[in-house]
Amino acid sequence: MSKKYHIQNSPFVVPTTDGKLIEEHFGQATDGNKDISIAHMIAPAGWSEPFQTPEFDEYTYIISGKKQFIIDGETIILEAGQSIKIEKNTRVQYSNPFVVACEYIAICTPAFSMDLVNREAE
Template sequence: MARYRLVESPSVIPAPGGKLIEELMGRVNTGTEAFSLAHMVAPPGWREPAQRPTFGELTIMIRGTMRIEIGQGDAVETVDLRAGQAFWVEPDVRVRYENPFAEENEYYAVCLPAFAPDAARREPE
């Protein structure tokens, strides 16, 4: 097995709502299943369905702000994640990410184990 791996370019993963997803490490770009790392840019007004992923997710904000809704029903909490901050959500926790703000945001997401669409367990909108 090689002692290192150079990733020369990301794979762009299609996403609705104009969000850019560039996977550097993960199932799509490198076949890595232990974790994934993706660079993302979400335009103003972007929102994705709530999900209850089987993976944990670390979000690291580079620029702008993202709103994160955690939980459901009477137990919903909302966090506005700003540039320079990071946010971890445990597996099997209901979460929704959105950008209701006037400027796009940019962030990195690390998923453990690696992101897979079926593992996100997104709710219908």
Template sequence: MPMHIPTPTRIEAAGTQPKLIDEYVGRVNSGTDGVSIAHMRSPSGWAEPGQVPEFDEYTIVLRGMVRVEHLDGTLDVHAGQGVLTRKGEWIRYSTPGEEGAEYIAVCLPAFSPETVHRDPEA
């Protein structure tokens, strides 16, 4: 039977400024551990600690730009573009542009604080 998801659950975000995370599918909102799907809105200047997650993350940018730092450099992913980051590789997300960013993030398996493995806060 299909599961209706009438509203997302607001999740607390890591990072330098408040970022809105609305989880539609995932461990918190739907009890799903195989995948998580969230609508993200981050302000200009937001950045989170680096991480080495145990999940692949697919990101589609709807508005603004998401910067993805990795061991070999930096990718700027603009509205209308996407990026795939693979489990086990170091990455750091930020939104340095004036308008911040709005994007959809899909994690396989689902995001979890125990499997994101963030860098220690400085």
């Protein structure tokens, strides 16, 4: 009989060039799951991404630090203990323009994929 659970002890560390740590615990890169991705992230101070319009819902829970979101032109800043759900097909920019790193959990449904993120040119 197979187990009905899986403990993740070695998440996939996504290679980045911007200093951001992405540890995918479950998702396409880790186990091929296309329904959901769960990742532990650390965005360094001064980090930002280009605007994007993802084809997935994204839930973010801030563990420490602060993270800035520009969502359809509105600037929102979340701090430790706060969370947000951003619906798919919403134009958003993620950044950490602050002086300390931001640690957070990101959950995407369906799973995060570069094919679905639709990043704009910088």
